[in-house]
Amino acid sequence: MNIIHKFNHLWDRLFYYDQYFMLIRKAVRDSALTDTVGYIPIYPPKRRFYADPFIYKSKADGKNYLFFEDYSYNEEKAHIACMDVLPDGQCVNCRKVLEMEYHLSYPFIFEYGGDIFMMPETKDNWTIEVFRAVRFPDEWVLHKVVMDNIRAVDTTIFNYQGKYWLFTNIVEDDKDFKPGLYIYYSDSPFEGWTSHPQNPVVTDTHMVRPAGEIFERDGMLIRPGQDCSTMYGYSIVFNRIVTLTESRYEETVFGTLLPDPQAGRLYNHTYNFNEDFELIDGVRRDFNFLKPLVFSFNPFRTNIGRYFHYTRK
Numbered sequence: 001m002n003i004i005h006k007f008n009h010l011w012d013r014l015f016y017y018d019q020y021f022m023l024i025r026k027a028v029r030d031s032a033l034t035d036t037v038g039y040i041p042i043y044p045p046k047r048r049f050y051a052d053p054f055i056y057k058s059k060a061d062g063k064n065y066l067f068f069e070d071y072s073y074n075e076e077k078a079h080i081a082c083m084d085v086l087p088d089g090q091c092v093n094c095r096k097v098l099e100m101e102y103h104l105s106y107p108f109i110f111e112y113g114g115d116i117f118m119m120p121e122t123k124d125n126w127t128i129e130v131f132r133a134v135r136f137p138d139e140w141v142l143h144k145v146v147m148d149n150i151r152a153v154d155t156t157i158f159n160y161q162g163k164y165w166l167f168t169n170i171v172e173d174d175k176d177f178k179p180g181l182y183i184y185y186s187d188s189p190f191e192g193w194t195s196h197p198q199n200p201v202v203t204d205t206h207m208v209r210p211a212g213e214i215f216e217r218d219g220m221l222i223r224p225g226q227d228c229s230t231m232y233g234y235s236i237v238f239n240r241i242v243t244l245t246e247s248r249y250e251e252t253v254f255g256t257l258l259p260d261p262q263a264g265r266l267y268n269h270t271y272n273f274n275e276d277f278e279l280i281d282g283v284r285r286d287f288n289f290l291k292p293l294v295f296s297f298n299p300f301r302t303n304i305g306r307y308f309h310y311t312r313k
Contacts, residue, residue: 017073018266018285019283019284021042021043021044021281021284022042022066023040023280023281023282025089026276027276032255033222034255036263039278042083042091044070048070048073049069052105052106052107053068054068054107055067055274055279056137058137063085065082066082066085066091067097067107067137069104077103078104078105080097080098080104080120081094082094083095085277103122103124108120108156117132117143119155121152128148128155130142130143144190146189151171152169153168154209154210155168155210156168156210157189163186165214166184167183169210180203181210183198185246194246197246206237207225207251208225209225211236211237213272220241220254223251224236224239233270235269236269238271264284266283266285267283
């Protein structure tokens with residue numbers, strides 16, 4: 001590393017934040033999944049970031065709602081926020097809808113028995129928790145602690161062949177997102193989960209961590225995964241699930257959604273959609289000349305690193 005490279009690296013760490021933001025576009029029928037044409041960015045305010053976008057269309061009013069992680073550098077944790085998505089794709093009325101004493105992210109939404117539930121990441125509480133909407137989309141109550149004494153991230157469930165399948169990345173500490181993808185199955189999304197005998201079913205850091213809802217396309221089951229092989233959440237890998245039974249799991253890579261530095265998206269790690277819209281998130285560099293003061297003159301301490309700890313190779 002020459003002196004110019006060292007200076008640029010120090011300047012970068014001193015005055016820039018990695019700021020996550022979201023992007024939305026009208027749903028493209030039979031899109032290649034790997035293209036980013038037509039996405040419109042949704043930028044957060046200074047010293048915040050928006051990540052993990054999930055979209056849900058209410059059966060009650062027919063409107064789309066965007067749920068996401070709203071992280072505060074000042075508080076060093078995130079809550080779950082929501083925006084109304086207008087028919088033209090504009091996202092308005094940003095508000096906090098769920099906050100706990102611990103960090104929340106990845107607001108996975110699902111329906112069961114006529115109710116709407118959210119399973120956000122609650123790793124910092126050593127749990128997997130489910131919240132029920134009592135006044136959708138703005139008011140939620142804890143419904144069930146699905147698992148405890150577990151450090152699980154980006155938990156994703158779906159119903160397949162009469163059973164519920166829970167996919168999650170179990171980690172050992174904040175620096176380690178690589179141990180493996182674990183699967184559990186049950187007759188209920190709230191209890192009775194049985195560990196898959198192949199666990200961990202995936203250990204490859206190119207796709208181990210979930211990156212959005214599992215979905216079906218052209219008769220294939222697709223599982224989005226994060227490529228964390230070079231840094232946290234560098235790109236999104238779409239994996240085709242070849243076999244999913246109570247005794248066997250197999251998947252293969254279907255495609256990859258790469259970041260676009262020229263467009264200001266340095267990396268991306270979530271993909272979700274519904275019949276109306278598609279969403280991804282990305283990272284841009286945000287300049288702040290006060291960062292050295294905020295971080296006590298320590299250029300190598302970053303709040304985002306408290307959760308993400310990426311390492312460039």
